[in-house]
Amino acid sequence: MELIKTLLPPLLAVVFVIGLAYATTRFIGKRHGGGLSQKMGKNITVIERTALTRDTQLVIVKAGEKTLLLSVSAQGAKLIRELDPDTLVQNELAPPETDFLKALASAFSKRKDGTK
Numbered sequence: 806m807e808l809i810k811t812l813l814p815p816l817l818a819v820v821f822v823i824g825l826a827y828a829t830t831r832f833i834g835k836r837h838g839g840g841l842s843q844k845m846g847k848n849i850t851v852i853e854r855t856a857l858t859r860d861t862q863l864v865i866v867k868a869g870e871k872t873l874l875l876s877v878s879a880q881g882a883k884l885i886r887e888l889d890p891d892t893l894v895q896n897e898l899a900p901p902e903t904d905f906l907k908a909l910a911s912a913f914s915k916r917k918d919g920t921k
Contacts, residue, residue: 834905874886
């Protein structure tokens with residue numbers, strides 16, 4: 806009985822911290838677009854982003870019916886040109902968007918099966 810009294814508070818603290826971390830990541834994820842790879846709004850979607858230098862990026866954006874190539878830096882964004890959406894290559898290797906619980910369950914099931 807004394808062992809339970811000794812181990813229960815630290816165990817509850819660990820469970821509380823994990824729950825708090827989960828709630829925080831869900832809140833931040835929902836507040837910042839729900840995904841790390843794409844930020845979506847009602848009319849604007851970032852299709853792809855790649856770094857050119859430490860502070861300059863090329864960004865392909867779909868705004869309404871137009872697909873635009875932008876240069877984005879600390880000084881602002883500049884339109885480079887409008888793109889034909891039919892010529893863009895779809896990235897099939899992009900990670901699927903998933904929530905934290907699904908990713909955690911998948912990781913645990915892989916470990917249980919002995920795969921990494």
